[in-house]
Amino acid sequence: MPLTDTAIRNLDPREKPFKISDSQGLFLLVNPNGSRLWRFKYRFNGREKLLALGKYPLVGLKLAREKRDEAKLLLIDGYDPSAERRKRRREEFLNEGISFSDLAAEYVEKLQREGRAGQTMRKLAWMISLAEPRLGDLEVKQIEAQDVLACLRVVESEGKFETATRLRSTIGSILRYGIATGRLTADPTAALKGALARPQKRHRSALVDKEAFGELLAKIDDYTGEPKTAIALQLLALVAPRPGELRLAAWDEFDLEERVWRVPADRTKMRRPHRVPLPRQAVERLRELERFRTKSGLLFPSTRNWRKAISENTLNLALRRLGYDREQMTAHGFRASFSTIANESGKWNPDAIERALGHVEGNDVRRAYARGEHWDERVEMAQWWADQLDQFRERAQG
Known part of the structure; x- marks a missing residue:
């Protein structure tokens, strides 16, 4: 029997939701909290579907039946009322405009x-x-x-x-x-695509010649500026981190007994935590750096404000003071120096070198099978690299 307004007003909620049918697929869903919701049940392409028609009494019985009939006309013309509603809402949203x-x-x-x-x-x-x-x-x-x-x-x-x-x-x-x-x-x-002039691809400047790199290391040892800056440059050479990762590093990330630096995910480019094995020489530099430790917990606090880290330009400016312009060497270039020399040595798995640099395999399939950190090999490689730097420096010093 079709519903009446009087019957609807006299409906009392129950412990569980229940339905009261009207006609031709229209029914009222009554919830335990007292809300009354109009629904139209229909079939489209063999599937049973529901269309929400509003809330009683805002949508009265007469209007609910009109909405049902509009939906039925769409069905006669071969359209799904639910899909048409979503389409209309998208169009309305699009027509609103946004700058x-x-x-x-x-x-x-x-x-x-x-x-x-x-x-x-x-x-x-x-x-x-x-x-x-x-x-x-x-x-x-x-x-x-x-x-x-x-x-x-x-x-x-x-x-x-x-x-x-x-x-x-x-x-x-x-x-x-x-x-x-x-x-x-x-x-x-x-x-x-193709409308703009193509920029010449430029790689970050780096020293990849062993003799020239050794001369740079010797100059860093003789750096007459801020001692902490010299240590930062030495660490860039020893462990090849991204400059931002080192510049913002905190003491609680380092375990000098285990000889490991754990870079948190929020500071890595790939947004993944990254472990860095520390060779003996890096631990020595960090022990030396501890003399300058402040309450900020940062390895390299600014001299102007100890609560903040050194600026992005500090390390590059130090290289300029040592006589290297931006075409010769940058703070980021230490990574290229390590990568080039380590790969050319033929001693190490290229994947281990990539993981040492904190790179992530770009091929999704290959990445699924290359989840290991190559940790043991990287520990050995880190010490080999630090020892190589000592040899480069010694040859440069004569």
Whole structure:
């Protein structure tokens, strides 16, 4: 028997949810908390489905039946009412519009929730600032390839070809996030492939000649600046970490008895914890560094503010003081020196060298089978490398 308003008003909730049918698939779901919810049961492509029609009394009996009949008309025309509702909501969401600036802010918040590194977020903010003047106020669904290209041409005209290429990638990432969240339907940056001048690929400067590297090590030993900076350079050479990992290192990450440094996941580029075996020479440098230990717990606190680590430029500036310009050697270059010389020696498994550098296999299938850390080999390799550095230094000193 079809429902009446009087019957609905007189319904009392029970301990468990129950249904009261009206007609033609329409029923009222009554919950223990007293809420009354309209539902339409139908079949589409042989499958039973439910469509929510609203909450009583906001949606009365008459309106619920009208909504049911609208859904039935869609079924007659071969459309799934639930799918059509989702489609309509997507279209409404898309029609609301959102500016590039607002979408970029959402994208930044997403990456922050994922725990991206501070350096990564600062670079992203800089890239977005380059796009803002031309794209910031535009609705993302109205942005075309020509709009993006005009933005990139401004950067390119300054001779910053690599920056322009990275900016295209950043804008594309933001717009693809917009596609995923229903704000637009296509990525206009895809049409710009080949439109920009190709930047010359530049590798980070590094010394890979053993004799030249030995001369650098000897100069570091004679460094007349801040003693802690000299030790930082020595550790860069000995254990080949990323400069940011060493610069922000804390004492509680080191076990000098076990001779291991445990870099936490939130400071590694790959967002995975990384163990570093410490050779005898590295432990000696760390023991020496302990004389300068502060309450901050940092290995290398700033001389201006002991609560903060040394700046990103400290180590590179120290190399400049030693006579090496940016085309000859950088703080990051110690990693390339280690990788090149260790690989050329033929003594070590290339996978062990990659793991020592904190790299992760890019091939998903190969990574699934190469989960080991090669720890024992890396411990042996770390001591071999430190001993090699001693030999390079001694030859340079005559």
